[in-house]
Amino acid sequence: MGGRDATMVLLDENGIRCDGRKVDEPRRIMIKAGGLKNADGSAYIEFGDNKILVGVFGPRDVHPKHMSNTDTGILRVRYHMVPFSVGERKNPAPSRREIEISKVIKEALEPAVMLDKFPRTAVDVFIEVLQADGGTRCAALSAASVALADAGIPMRDMVAACAAGKVADTVVLDVNNEEDQAGQADMPIGYMPNLEKITLLQLDGVLTSEEYKKCVQVGVDGCKIVYDIQKKALQDKYFGNGGD
Amino acid sequence: MDNKRKYVIPGDVVTTGPFRPEQNVELQGNKIISTTIGISEIYDDSVKVIPLTGKYIPKINDLVIGKVISHTSLSWELDINSCYVGFLPAQDVFGRDFSAHADELASKLKSGDLVAARIANFDRTRDPLVTISDRDLGKIDTGDLVKISPSKVPRLIGKRGTMIQMIEMATDAAITIGQNGWVVVSCESPEGLLKAKKAIEMVNEKAHVANLTDQVKEMLESKGES
Amino acid sequence: MGDKGIFICTAELLPLSHPTVETGPPGPDVIELARVVDRGIRESHMIDVSQLVIEKNKSVVGVFADNVVVDYDGNLFDACSYAATAALLSSKTPKWNWVDDAPTLAEDEETPVPIATIPVSVTMGKIGNHIVVDPNGDEWASMDSRITITSDSDGNICALQKGGSDGFSQDEINQCGEISIRVGAKIREKLKQAQTVGQ
Numbered sequence: 211m212g213g214r215d216a217t218m219v220l221l222d223e224n225g226i227r228c229d230g231r232k233v234d235e236p237r238r239i240m241i242k243a244g245g246l247k248n249a250d251g252s253a254y255i256e257f258g259d260n261k262i263l264v265g266v267f268g269p270r271d272v273h274p275k276h277m278s279n280t281d282t283g284i285l286r287v288r289y290h291m292v293p294f295s296v297g298e299r300k301n302p303a304p305s306r307r308e309i310e311i312s313k314v315i316k317e318a319l320e321p322a323v324m325l326d327k328f329p330r331t332a333v334d335v336f337i338e339v340l341q342a343d344g345g346t347r348c349a350a351l352s353a354a355s356v357a358l359a360d361a362g363i364p365m366r367d368m369v370a371a372c373a374a375g376k377v378a379d380t381v382v383l384d385v386n387n388e389e390d391q392a393g394q395a396d397m398p399i400g401y402m403p404n405l406e407k408i409t410l411l412q413l414d415g416v417l418t419s420e421e422y423k424k425c426v427q428v429g430v431d432g433c434k435i436v437y438d439i440q441k442k443a444l445q446d447k448y449f450g451n452g453g454d
Numbered sequence: 455m456d457n458k459r460k461y462v463i464p465g466d467v468v469t470t471g472p473f474r475p476e477q478n479v480e481l482q483g484n485k486i487i488s489t490t491i492g493i494s495e496i497y498d499d500s501v502k503v504i505p506l507t508g509k510y511i512p513k514i515n516d517l518v519i520g521k522v523i524s525h526t527s528l529s530w531e532l533d534i535n536s537c538y539v540g541f542l543p544a545q546d547v548f549g550r551d552f553s554a555h556a557d558e559l560a561s562k563l564k565s566g567d568l569v570a571a572r573i574a575n576f577d578r579t580r581d582p583l584v585t586i587s588d589r590d591l592g593k594i595d596t597g598d599l600v601k602i603s604p605s606k607v608p609r610l611i612g613k614r615g616t617m618i619q620m621i622e623m624a625t626d627a628a629i630t631i632g633q634n635g636w637v638v639v640s641c642e643s644p645e646g647l648l649k650a651k652k653a654i655e656m657v658n659e660k661a662h663v664a665n666l667t668d669q670v671k672e673m674l675e676s677k678g679e680s
Numbered sequence: 681m682g683d684k685g686i687f688i689c690t691a692e693l694l695p696l697s698h699p700t701v702e703t704g705p706p707g708p709d710v711i712e713l714a715r716v717v718d719r720g721i722r723e724s725h726m727i728d729v730s731q732l733v734i735e736k737n738k739s740v741v742g743v744f745a746d747n748v749v750v751d752y753d754g755n756l757f758d759a760c761s762y763a764a765t766a767a768l769l770s771s772k773t774p775k776w777n778w779v780d781d782a783p784t785l786a787e788d789e790e791t792p793v794p795i796a797t798i799p800v801s802v803t804m805g806k807i808g809n810h811i812v813v814d815p816n817g818d819e820w821a822s823m824d825s826r827i828t829i830t831s832d833s834d835g836n837i838c839a840l841q842k843g844g845s846d847g848f849s850q851d852e853i854n855q856c857g858e859i860s861i862r863v864g865a866k867i868r869e870k871l872k873q874a875q876t877v878g879q
Binding site for chain 1: 708709711712714715719723724725825827829832835836837838839840841842843844845846847848849850853854857858861
């Protein structure tokens with residue numbers, strides 16, 4: 211990494227970033243609801259060069275049985291990167307990083323899903339990162355939320371996600387892989403746009419108190435952009451022709 | 455589409471008025487929000503969302519089509535396309551003097567058999583209890599199984615049964631619709647069978663389209679190899 | 681990559697720390713704990729890893745901070761983080777020299793771990809509409825969600841992790857940021873005592 215920092219301009223004098231974006235501009239985002247035949251719900255997202263597929267099963271019987279809860283259904287999330295998702299082949303066995311991300315995504319979705327109506331069942335969310343380019347957890351969370359809605363799992367709200375960060379002493383939206391490696395801070399945010407609640411929040415990197423607040427604001431604004439795209443994906447599938 | 459009905463996704467505000475929240479909506483502060491993808495409907499004093507996706511949730515008295523998964527010496531388990539399996543006790547078939555020693559369950563229903571059943575009891579603490587001891591219920595011997603989304607069942611039946619009657623009349627098929635989205639179609643003529651199945655699949659895919667009845671009618675009346 | 685030393689922080693729950701802890705590979709909770717504690721110290725740049733180089737591109741020193749939890753009463757994030765930080769502040773590493781193309785231990789010489797800042801994590805739990813700092817075992821079991829924010833000696837925020845099955849409003853997030861800096865400053869004074877012990 212050390213050598214690359216010097217040659218790459220993260221932010222030029224006109225406020226244009228290394229991939230040509232403005233500071234408050236997300237990468238190209240495309241979401242498609244549905245697509246998998248066997249899953250109860252599914253979604254595919256392209257978030258810049260990230261390509262992620264999510265399948266949802268359930269509510270269904272819980273295996274192993276001892277995990278089931280007589281008061282409520284349970285949510286289980288597996289975030290997984292396929293071996294060819296990154297430049298150097300990734301060992302397909304789940305890493306500690308993937309286990310942690312699975313947990314934060316699960317906890318970001320839990321405030322939205324209403325599983326008390328399905329005691330003794332489980333909803334399984336399987337996230338497969340097919341191609342990774344920085345910001346996979348946000349892209350994965352956004353797609354997972356669409357897949358859950360597609361499966362008809364009752365939800366209080368959608369969860370949209372986008373990262374904010376600090377690059378070349380400037381707060382920017384949607385940090386890409388280069389900016390994450392060479393930048394100063396990365397703050398992934400998951401947000402329920404109607405309930406105005408932050409359900410995923412992490413930060414690596416140093417921010418002043420003012421920059422911290424600004425990052426949260428920029429990230430939340432980014433989530434609202436992602437939310438509109440999620441909405442459109444569901445509308446396209448369900449209200450496609452004859453819809454308003 | 456009048457302004458009372460809206461396409462909604464989870465989190466969308468259906469209304470803020472003083473209405474009673476019913477199916478698939480939740481009261482949050484002074485807003486009533488949708489909890490699923492569907493079409494919202496506001497009545498005189500209540501609000502609900504008719505879902506366009508989702509698994510079948512058993513309701514007492516629903517007619518369902520079930521498939522026998524397995525049995526013990528006392529009961530059968532039925533796949534009813536839900537998050538819970540249907541529980542069919544042996545007494546329901548053999549009567550009160552059922553004896554676990556003398557009566558062999560497999561002699562009446564085997565794994566893989568289809569049955570028309572009714573949900574007799576369901577309270578979420580236990581798997582739904584089903585019965586097949588009533589008129590029109592019991593083992594299904596002939597017909598093709600078509601699987602549709604349980605949320606599209608009301609559309610397949612249509613207002614006062616208009617849609618399903620139209621399909622049956624046009625094809626001479628006998629159609630049994632389970633509320634769980636499983637539909638059994640039987641018909642003497644192979645063309646009628648194919649057409650009826652095609653019509654059912656059309657409803658499944660285009661349930662939200664406004665002039666669906668006309669489209670299905672057109673398809674049924676068309677002469678063709680399809 | 682040969683111009684920086686290595687720093688790794690781990691955390692482990694021993695079976696004697698709580699009746700529900702089982703032996704075997706760590707579950708998601710423990711993995712998250714270890715990674716959050718590691719990230720707080722790493723991202724603050726507490727240790728100046730550029731000073732841990734014996735010979736550029738050839739040999740570097742590794743510093744490990746291993747937490748083992750022996751008795752549990754909630755908020756392991758802060759407990760492990762303070763323990764690791766205090767240990768680093770009071771530690772001395774053996775001194776290595778580059779002699780005849782190989783790292784060689786200098787007898788009876790020790791150097792302190794190169795410290796650039798003192799990170800302090802502050803974990804807050806949300807119970808209903810209340811935010812509590814440092815949730816104990818009972819509070820931990822009953823809270824809806826939590827947030828761990830690490831700040832450095834300059835009052836900057838350098839790592840954060842939200843957890844638990846509820847969310848926070850944007851105002852709460854901002855409020856928690858302020859609390860973490862304020863409370864963190866007090867705890868940092870305590871941690872500095874460890875530094876004096878080490879010297």
